[in-house]
Amino acid sequence: MTDSEGLQQRRFECLLSAVDQIVVILNGAGEVLRVNAGGASWLNTEAMLSRTFSSLFADEIAEHISSSINKALKSNEPQQLTVSMKPEHSFHWHELGLSSAQVWDTTLVAVSATELMWVARDVSVSKRNEQKLFKQAQRDPLTGAYNRRSLLTVLDHSVAQAQRYDWVCSFLLIDIDHFNQINDQYNWDTGDKVLQQFVRAMLGFQRTADFFARFSDDRFVMFLPETNQEQALLAAERVRKLAAEQQVPCIAADGSEFILNFTVSIGAASLQDAQDTPESILKRAEENLFIAKQSGTNRIEGESN
Numbered sequence: 001m002t003d004s005e006g007l008q009q010r011r012f013e014c015l016l017s018a019v020d021q022i023v024v025i026l027n028g029a030g031e032v033l034r035v036n037a038g039g040a041s042w043l044n045t046e047a048m049l050s051r052t053f054s055s056l057f058a059d060e061i062a063e064h065i066s067s068s069i070n071k072a073l074k075s076n077e078p079q080q081l082t083v084s085m086k087p088e089h090s091f092h093w094h095e096l097g098l099s100s101a102q103v104w105d106t107t108l109v110a111v112s113a114t115e116l117m118w119v120a121r122d123v124s125v126s127k128r129n130e131q132k133l134f135k136q137a138q139r140d141p142l143t144g145a146y147n148r149r150s151l152l153t154v155l156d157h158s159v160a161q162a163q164r165y166d167w168v169c170s171f172l173l174i175d176i177d178h179f180n181q182i183n184d185q186y187n188w189d190t191g192d193k194v195l196q197q198f199v200r201a202m203l204g205f206q207r208t209a210d211f212f213a214r215f216s217d218d219r220f221v222m223f224l225p226e227t228n229q230e231q232a233l234l235a236a237e238r239v240r241k242l243a244a245e246q247q248v249p250c251i252a253a254d255g256s257e258f259i260l261n262f263t264v265s266i267g268a269a270s271l272q273d274a275q276d277t278p279e280s281i282l283k284r285a286e287e288n289l290f291i292a293k294q295s296g297t298n299r300i301e302g303e304s305n
């Protein structure tokens with residue numbers, strides 16, 4: 001080895017010892033020549049040597065890796081791949097020490113016509129945070145129900161779909177009765193508990209296909225696909241009863257405990273014709289809700305067919 005080659009080699013070793021990524025050197029046949037564990041202290045690097053790299057992965061990832069190896073050797077272009085690794089889906093990696101699910105951003109580059117370098121960066125934390133932020137953006141932070149933004153997106157899509165295929169669908173606009181009074185008479189925390197308990201009860205109650213969201217302050221929308229007005233009124237009655245059965249454990253200002261009951265009023269409306277939009281259906285549901293409130297609360301009001 002010349003001085004210059006020796007220097008290059010030392011630079012490479014320094015770099016390897018400093019990086020956090022897993023680095024695997026492969027020969028042209030895809031066999032593992034060398035492994036640097038980087039931040040993956042769990043990795044049994046010895047056990048990887050001489051094995052065919054792609055065969056360590058589950059079938060569908062293995063296919064991607066083999067094809068990336070071919071592409072990298074042919075094109076000299078770095079090949080990027082994000083892989084989701086779960087010990088239970090990846091027997092070999094489990095054997096190699098992987099004990100929890102991880103997501104890796106990987107790059108495969110051809111170093112020469114007969115050698116490749118695979119570099120994997122663990123991006124599990126940032127992916128988890130991304131998913132958490134995405135979920136948070138869809139949900140109301142107090143109750144965990146979907147928020148108005150998610151609701152409007154789902155309604156736009158679902159109503160358009162129902163019209164295209166001539167399906168029925170209905171909306172329930174649900175409002176907690178005298179909610180302002182609950183806030184005023186007790187306190188805001190008590191109002192929060194009512195909202196939270198109502199949402200918990202509704203999430204246990206709805207069918208999988210239904211979409212339930214907090215629309216505004218004490219107002220919720222339940223979207224019922226493939227449900228006509230008659231069926232919607234039956235569902236509304238079940239919701240009304242469910243709310244009236246709730247017992248919310250609360251603490252009064254003097255520290256004593258008490259149980260609070262509440263009721264809801266519901267306006268129902270169903271898709272009627274090709275001109276109907278989520279806004280026009282919601283408007284009719286709102287008019288019906290108004291009638292239910294005016295008629296004494298703890299009531300449902302729908303459309304006459």
Ligand SMILES: Nc1nc2c(ncn2[C@@H]2O[C@H](COP(=O)(O)OP(=O)(O)OP(=O)(O)O)[C@@H](O)[C@H]2O)c(=O)[nH]1
Nearest residue numbers: 142175176177178179180181183188191192217218
């Ligand atoms: N506790 C609590 N109160 C909220 C929250 N968001 C909004 N509010 C309050 O909820 C109240 C809703 O008032 P209204 O819509 O008049 O409710 P209401 O007394 O049931 O009146 P109707 O809907 O006409 O029956 C307002 O005073 C809001 O300030 C929240 O997250 N928690």
